[in-house]
Amino acid sequence: MRWGLPIPEVVLRSGIEPTAAAITDAVALLERHAVGEDVLAAAIDEVLRWSPPVPRVWRLEASGDAVGDEVAGDIAAANRDPARFPDPDRFDPGRLPNPHLSFGRGRHYCPGAALARLQIAITVRAVLGDRG
Amino acid sequence: MAGHIAESYEDVHRLLTDTQTYTAPAAGHGSASTGTDDLFPSTVLARLEPEVRKIVSAALEEDPPRRATPNSFRSASPT
Numbered sequence: 001m002r003w004g005l006p007i008p009e010v011v012l013r014s015g016i017e018p019t020a021a022a023i024t025d026a027v028a029l030l031e032r033h034a035v036g037e038d039v040l041a042a043a044i045d046e047v048l049r050w051s052p053p054v055p056r057v058w059r060l061e062a063s064g065d066a067v068g069d070e071v072a073g074d075i076a077a078a079n080r081d082p083a084r085f086p087d088p089d090r091f092d093p094g095r096l097p098n099p100h101l102s103f104g105r106g107r108h109y110c111p112g113a114a115l116a117r118l119q120i121a122i123t124v125r126a127v128l129g130d131r132g
Numbered sequence: 133m134a135g136h137i138a139e140s141y142e143d144v145h146r147l148l149t150d151t152q153t154y155t156a157p158a159a160g161h162g163s164a165s166t167g168t169d170d171l172f173p174s175t176v177l178a179r180l181e182p183e184v185r186k187i188v189s190a191a192l193e194e195d196p197p198r199r200a201t202p203n204s205f206r207s208a209s210p211t
Contacts (some may be wrong), residue, residue, distance in 0.1 A: 027197075059147050059154035067155060071147060073135045078144035085141075101141070106149035108156045111171035118177055119184055126188050127197050 011112075018053035019116050023123045025051040030124055035093045041085035044120050049079045049100035050091050057104065075101050 026047045035043045055076035061068030063069035079100045080088035110116070138144045147154050172180070 031174040057148070057154060062153060069136055071154060073144040073147040074137055074139045077139040077146060078141040081139075081141035083141060086206075101144055101148065104148050105145055107151055108148065114172040114177055115180065118181060119174075119188075122181070122184050123188050126185075126192055 002077075014033070014110070015112055015115075019112075020117055021053040022048060022051075022116060023120050025053070026124050027127050029091060030093070031128055033091070033093050039094050040121055040124065041097065041117070042096055044117055044124070045098045045100060046091060046093050046095045047120075048102040049095070052076050052079055052100070052102040054102070067130055107132050 010119070026044060029047050029050070030043055052075045055074070057073045059071050059073065061071060079085070079102065082088050084099070085095075103113040105118075123126060138147045
């Protein structure tokens, strides 16, 4: 694993590959569910919860200025934690609240989250039309 | 967090937010966000939306959606 990627590479990778994966999942999942415009935003978040485009992230243990071992955060598992999400394996397009961790949380929350949601919504509407 | 893998919602949430205990690999490269969508506030999104629509329309025109074959979505099986 390579740490400390240059910012342009991080932005390009983060902005293209996960968004493309999320769009694909959204079209595939929402094609099977009758989702109206009124719940499209909630449905997109459910897609992101149910099938996170970045299923695992890594952090380093910190101790003062030193860094320690790698720790993996299993976003996919957390998003299906029954202690947080009732009936977590069920795809529920109207699920609210939906505090999934697919965009991270805290200081390193995905800065492109709003743009990603916009891209997904526009593509779902364009591909699925009234079905999306 | 046995095995250095956080799996529960509580543990993963703590991994992401507890900056005293954990640090992001790219932290030294200024990747921190404030935790909001402030890079793309609504005013910026409003300007971007027509551009995104154009890109999506052009992509669909160039490569129109096709009906999935039975094996297309083997990994996606909503319950």
